Amino acid sequence: MLQLALVTLRPRAAVAGRDLLDPSVTHLRVRLGDLDLYRHVNNAVYLQYMDLGRSNYLADLGAFGRLSARGWYPVVAASTMSYRRSLTLGQRFTVTTRVLGWDGRVVYLEQVVERDGQLVARGWVAGRFLSRAGDRIAPADVVSAIDGGDRVSPTLPDDVATWARAVDVAHR
Template sequence: MARQLHLLRATVRPRRPVPGIDPLGVSITRMRVLPTDLDLYLHVNNGTYLQMMDVARSNYIADLAGFQRLAKHRWYPVVASSTMTYRASLRPFQAFEIHTRMVGWDERITYLEQVFLRGETECARGLVAGRFLQRGTGARVPAADVVELLAPGLAQPELPAHVAEWAHAVGVAYRGS
């Protein structure tokens, strides 16, 4: 519940935009492990990582000054698929960062990588396939339209091979008309 409130705050009262931020660069969200994040083994519950990633993606949108622009079009983000790899535990009260970056997009989906770091130690890494829908109609918004709104003129990078392979494996990659 605590991370849902954190997400609500990050979305309703987003942090200030970062002038000149590279849309393909890293957006950093700093957090600390709360007692409510823990499972019975006293490390962060696997589901809580996903909630933390939601907060970090909201911060990424805020860094790009995107919330007002998205609201004007009535567009909102949803997760189409995600995958996680866990490497090291996060324990009570430890400080950590989530590094979020967009690695590319196709006709339907934007792909983000989110890395949990405790100092120099990588604790977890997630890939997220996100899409945007239009409020009221539920219509899917092409990823290129969203990218143009949030980062006008941004050239489309080549999608990393491991991300493209994952997108095909989980069935979210664009398959043509």
């Protein structure tokens, strides 16, 4: 939680020339508080790692100021995870975050956790943006605010589109 608060309140510097569709990499290390009774990273902690990755993704784009000026902030509408390997105390790993596309309701992201080049976990996230008044902000408006222009979403991979319909977040 402290890491997320720091990343949000004091985001890392924007990366010059970063494109909306470029991946963002966050380097982390497993801490004692991340472990469960079985001495590996608790499954819920992966979601916190992904929060850090998404915050760093926005920071890399220099988007925090632009979104904050409009009173917009991101929330998770749905997520799913698959786990392949465990992480244990002290291990270094990365979370790679990339936008897969968007529709009229949400932005779709893939987040991959890797250690030493091996897949540890993969998550898909459907994210929304809300205003401080509680209104939903159209993903196209968010993309325009971040990117500075009108942009068409890439075609979502079939498995992600199927998942989005199954969890009822896809644009109707």
